[in-house]
Amino acid sequence: MLTKRIMPCLDVKDSKVVKGKNFDGLQYAGDAIGLAKKYAEGGADELVLLDITASNEKRKTMKSLVEKISREIFIPFTVGGGISSIEDIRSLLGTGADKVSINTAAVESPRLISEGAERFGSQCIVVAIDARKIDGKWLVFTKSGKRQTGLDAIKWAKKAEKMGAGEILLTSIDADGTKGGYDIELTRKVSGQAGIPVIASGGAGNMHDLLQVFKKGKADAALAASIYHYNKFTIRETKEFLRENGVEVRL
Numbered sequence: 001m002l003t004k005r006i007m008p009c010l011d012v013k014d015s016k017v018v019k020g021k022n023f024d025g026l027q028y029a030g031d032a033i034g035l036a037k038k039y040a041e042g043g044a045d046e047l048v049l050l051d052i053t054a055s056n057e058k059r060k061t062m063k064s065l066v067e068k069i070s071r072e073i074f075i076p077f078t079v080g081g082g083i084s085s086i087e088d089i090r091s092l093l094g095t096g097a098d099k100v101s102i103n104t105a106a107v108e109s110p111r112l113i114s115e116g117a118e119r120f121g122s123q124c125i126v127v128a129i130d131a132r133k134i135d136g137k138w139l140v141f142t143k144s145g146k147r148q149t150g151l152d153a154i155k156w157a158k159k160a161e162k163m164g165a166g167e168i169l170l171t172s173i174d175a176d177g178t179k180g181g182y183d184i185e186l187t188r189k190v191s192g193q194a195g196i197p198v199i200a201s202g203g204a205g206n207m208h209d210l211l212q213v214f215k216k217g218k219a220d221a222a223l224a225a226s227i228y229h230y231n232k233f234t235i236r237e238t239k240e241f242l243r244e245n246g247v248e249v250r251l
């Protein structure tokens with residue numbers, strides 16, 4: 001049985017970690033480098049950093065911050081935000097990222113997925129899907145949740161896989177920051193259709209939420225922010241709870 005992964009997420013704006021609700025109302029949540037070290041030393045399987053305003057501000061991801069964090073941690077490190085070209089991918093991988101997460105550019109130029117996978121390997125290419133449920137259908141949003149694309153999230157996940165994505169980072173905008181639990185139905189549907197790992201994101205409020213997204217949502221990994229940023233639980237406590245409840249994790 002493959003172990004499930006716990007992945008703390010650093011949403012970064014102006015080099016500071018922030019957290020909001022439904023992609024709005026951002027508030028300061030901590031120092032990026034300090035939190036990265038804390039999570040790496042605390043048992044995180046991987047770390048994700050998302051420069052959440054880069055695409056909207058039409059700028060590149062903050063390479064200097066990526067480089068500083070990569071020097072401090074020794075776990076797989078995924079970076080996203082403002083990535084729009086093969087050169088951007090090459091630059092971030094060269095700066096210290098192990099994987100890149102692409103959302104807006106993947107929708108606007110899907111060839112970036114296939115070209116990135118061909119040049120750097122599928123294992124380096126994570127396609128991020130931000131989805132909101134509208135009229136009974138999950139639709140893909142880009143530009144930090146500001147632009148509705150009209151794309152069906154489940155169909156887009158399958159297309160991204162076909163084009164070479166190695167993983168799907170699936171965020172429910174409706175659940176984001178609510179601490180009311182992941183969107184289990186959305187996660188289960190995408191996980192059931194995709195033949196690549198699905199990372200569930202948006203809504204973690206307690207350890208039981210992670211248990212549910214693994215058992216009922218069939219996710220391969222769970223992204224979480226608030227419960228760790230504000231010291232509600234430790235990663236170690238989470239993993240011990242999951243193992244006690246039949247979920248295989250690395251301790």
